Amino acid sequence: MSVEPRINERIRVPEVxxxxxxxxxxxxxxxxxxIRLAQENxxxxxxxxxxxxxxxxxxxxxxxxxxxxxxxxxxxxRSQVNAVVKEMKIRPRIESHDYDTKKNHIERFLLxxxxxxxxxxxxxxxxxxxxxxxxxxxxxxxDLAEVSVIEFAPKQDGRNMVMVLAxxxxxxxxxxxxxxxxxxxxxxxxxxxxxxxxx
Numbered sequence: 307m308s309v310e311p312r313i314n315e316r317i318r319v320p321e322v323x324x325x326x327x328x329x330x331x332x333x334x335x336x337x338x339x340x341i342r343l344a345q346e347n348x349x350x351x352x353x354x355x356x357x358x359x360x361x362x363x364x365x366x367x368x369x370x371x372x373x374x375x376x377x378x379x380x381x382x383x384r385s386q387v388n389a390v391v392k393e394m395k396i397r398p399r400i401e402s403h404d405y406d407t408k409k410n411h412i413e414r415f416l417l418x419x420x421x422x423x424x425x426x427x428x429x430x431x432x433x434x435x436x437x438x439x440x441x442x443x444x445x446x447x448x449d450l451a452e453v454s455v456i457e458f459a460p461k462q463d464g465r466n467m468v469m470v471l472a473x474x475x476x477x478x479x480x481x482x483x484x485x486x487x488x489x490x491x492x493x494x495x496x497x498x499x500x501x502x503x504x505x
Contacts, residue, residue: 334360
């Protein structure tokens with residue numbers, strides 16, 4: 307189904323509520339008069355609200371309008387594609403070394419702009435101790451507070467417990483800047499060459 311608006315002579319109604327090229331309300335006028343006004347301005351008459359009674363038409367540059375709509379649609383598609391959710395699975399009785407490794411992975415995902423779904427997987431008797439999962443997720447959220455915000459609070463989901471962290475843009479930008487400053491400061495500087503005195 308075409309969603310292209312009708313323009314100029316394709317608008318087959320006796321009258322329209324006309325909006326001028328600068329957004330000014332002109333009022334309800336006959337379609338022939340509206341088309342004439344558009345042509346006088348070297349612009350098009352575009353039907354922007356066909357369902358209204360009478361339909362609303364605007365005087366505009368239709369080519370430019372189509373271009374801007376295409377840009378908007380492309381930007382919307384790009385932002386949908388970029389919204390990636392990574393998943394990290396953790397056991398409730400995780401060793402501290404493994405915890406640090408998983409935490410670092412999650413931090414890297416967040417700094418890369420991705421959301422992270424953290425899943426605590428309970429087995430056997432662990433299922434009767436959900437507080438272990440809550441405690442672990444609270445610790446993780448606290449450790450990553452500099453770069454993330456909790457988008458979906460910890461919640462029991464069958465045998466698992468789930469929490470979703472989203473990147474905190476402002477804070478993660480500050481952390482990235484701080485990290486790059488530390489790296490450049492710790493880079494070995496070549497010592498200035500000293501000229502030895504000849505005796």
